[in-house]
Amino acid sequence: MQTQALEVLQKVFGYEQFRGRQAEIVAQVAGGGDALVLMPTGGGKSLCFQIPALLRPGCAVVISPLIALMQDQVEGLHQLGIAAAFLNSTLDAHAAREVEQSYMRGELKLLYVAPERLLTPRFLALLEHTPASLFAIDEAHCVSQWGHDFRPEYIGLSLLHERFPSVPRIALTATADAATRREIVTRLALENAAQFVSSFDRPNIRYRIIEKDNARKQLLAFIEREHHGDAGIVYCLSRKRVEETAAFLSANGITALPYHAGIAAEIKAGNQTRFLREDGIVMVATIAFGMGIDKPDVRFVAHIDLPKSLEGYYQETGRAGRDGLPSNAWLAYGLNDVMQLKEMIESGGSPDAQKQVERDKLNAMLGLAETVACRRQVILGYFGENAVPCGNCDNCLVPPTTWDATDAARKALSCVFRTGQRFGAGHVIDVLLGKTTEKVKQHFHHTVTTFGIGKELPEAGWRSVLRQLLAAGFLQTDTEFGGLQLTPAARPLLKGEMQLRLRGLPEKQRDKTDRDKKRSAASLDIAATDEPLWQRLRSTRRALADEQSVPAYLIFTDATLKAMLDAKPATLADMAHISGVGAQKLERYGLAFLDALHAG
Known part of the structure; x- marks a missing residue:
């Protein structure tokens, strides 16, 4: 199975080796086991179910929450020569029936559906008639009721385990803390699934x-x-x-x-x-x-x-x-x-x-x-x-400074208290700076003891202090008026029982320092002499994409174009070794890009 998986990776997808734990995950799911996969965006999650789908008999069903993007995902598989389709509300009844019949005839390897479509009696009957080779539940964190992106329809996906216990399931997400992970396991009945937690790091x-x-x-x-x-x-x-x-x-x-x-x-x-x-x-x-x-x-x-x-x-x-x-x-x-x-x-x-x-x-x-x-x-x-x-x-790159803000914080907290704990930051700062605005005079805040005691800092400085006091939990907002209020945490600070250091160095200065370093994070490091060739490769990609009305990245990604630019392959055999150039794409586009590389 491992040899077959590697062969599919190289011939179909054009990659020489698996990354991270991809090989383990593919082996687990292709062998019929369940898996929970946490892998950062861009880490290659899709391969973890696409390759098992190609290795197992039948068609894999991929549950995805956004119907708008299914078409492009399916088109990407078509570019690789893989039979794939989607079923969602954008299809009319005739087109949907055609997809269903293709599925039942065994003509598809991957079928994308929205969770609400999967849970309909019609689709479940389709699965009863022609069981799936595997279920891939993408964006699995959507099942977490207290997560950041809860989708109620995901709760019903536990039905897959109940109705089709012999079909392997792989749940995938890029964002799940430990609590969300536990909830995914419980709600999707993945207690016996192998868990693969990759590094969340995105070093690029x-x-x-x-x-x-x-x-x-x-x-x-x-x-x-x-x-x-x-x-x-x-x-x-x-x-x-x-x-x-x-x-x-x-x-x-x-x-x-x-x-x-x-x-x-x-x-x-x-x-x-x-x-x-x-x-x-x-x-x-x-x-x-x-x-x-x-x-x-x-x-x-x-x-x-x-x-x-x-x-x-x-x-x-x-x-x-x-x-x-x-x-x-x-x-x-x-x-x-x-x-x-x-x-x-x-x-x-x-x-x-x-x-x-x-x-x-x-x-x-x-x-x-x-x-x-x-x-x-x-x-x-x-x-x-x-x-x-x-x-x-x-x-x-530019380490920030800190400063002893104990005195400034006590002044700010005292001013919030003296003005009644019901005014916003702007008004509190006006009082600290001794500004006799109409609002200050209306509420007689020019007579409080904190009026004008903060002239050592500019308005931007006080906004930074109040922001950090809010962030650190010394202040909170009043739900009725939206004003600032003290929290119990402010008491020891006001009584002089603790010291407080806050972040310093104005951000405008930090941004200028970043500019002066002239280190662009997003530079592709293309030499000036290679720039015309780079643009020619991009133009070739654009023309091919426009001919087919597909996104340019479905032809080749920037990373693949950059690899071509660096290696400058002279033959199709050389081109076959470029990462991201599989057999189907080599046949369809290889000559066009060789021409672009060697034109003139």
Whole structure:
């Protein structure tokens, strides 16, 4: 079986060797065993069920939560010469019947379905008539009721074990902490499954978090400086922010498209298609966009609002650099982000236990944003993995300073208390700075003892102090007014029973230092003399993709093109040794790329 699996990997997919624990997983599932697979985005999860599907008799059924991307996933298999299809609501009754009949006739090796379609009596009857070779449950974390991306229809997938106990199952996810992992095992009845937990590390991604100071302008500068002409995703918390940011980027020469649940379905689908199939598109979106995105050449993922959880952040940033090439994860966040997310939790209708889970997840995200340690260490530590400093995140490249903020913190906390614990950060800062605004005078806060005691720091400095006090749990937001309130943790600090050090070094200075280093995380290191050849390879790929109306990366990824550029194969036999060039693609495209490599 291992020899056969390796042969399929090399001949069909064009890769010389398995990575990490792929070989073990393939052997487990191809041999009829169940598996739970935790593997980072870009780690090669799909191969873990696609190769067993080709080795086992019959057709594998792949459960995927997003119907919009099934077509491209199936087209990718067609490019490899693999018989695959999908069943979802985009097909009319006649087309759906054709797929069902192809399945029953044994003409397919992989069939993709949405979970709600799989659980219908019609589809279950189809499985009873023609059992699947295996079930692959993608994005398995969706089964976790208290996870960051719960999907109710996933709960019903436990039925697979009950109705088809002899069919092997493989559940796969890129984001699951220990609690979510336990929930997946319980809800999908995978107690006897072999568990394969790969490293969560994405070493090709550079993590950078800066203090928000006109986020859209900061974002534009980042894209212009490091990602001109690159594909990227920008995540925003609200639909309004999505629209405004896409319009701003477009007005400044960036091809940016909006995506959120309020956009008409046909426009949304069109924008997604353009993102997948064209080069250099920036998608500005809410978190409704992205799950299952297979586009491997996304060179950056940016957030201009703080994510609600570290799982969400990890999953979203993981959409960058799936091809293994250098990529950026960039986040701008500020005091208002912290206040808004905390207020959303407290004012929500969730049960107290759920709110506590949400608080814990947000606190972990805040811990990453405010840490002075290696970002990668914090992320991997959250998922239970030990790591040494990476030397590639912003904190490793430009170590932040810290300062004794005990006195400043006591002033800020005292001011929150003296002003009644019901005002927002802006008002508290005005009082600290001694500003006689109308609001300050209206509430007689120019008469409190903390009026004007904070003139040693600028407004930005006080915003940083309040943000970090919120993040550290010394302050909380009032659910009724959205104002700042003291927590019990503030008492020892106010009484002088503890010292407090906070993160220093203004982020604008840190960003400038990063620029001065001139170390682009997303550089493909293409020599100037090779640039014309690189563009010729890309043009060849684009033309072939346009002929078939498929995304360019389904022809060859950037990583495969880069390998061609470096190796410059002279014959088809040489081309066959390029990673990502399988037998089917060699036959279909080999000569075209050899011509491109040696033209002139």
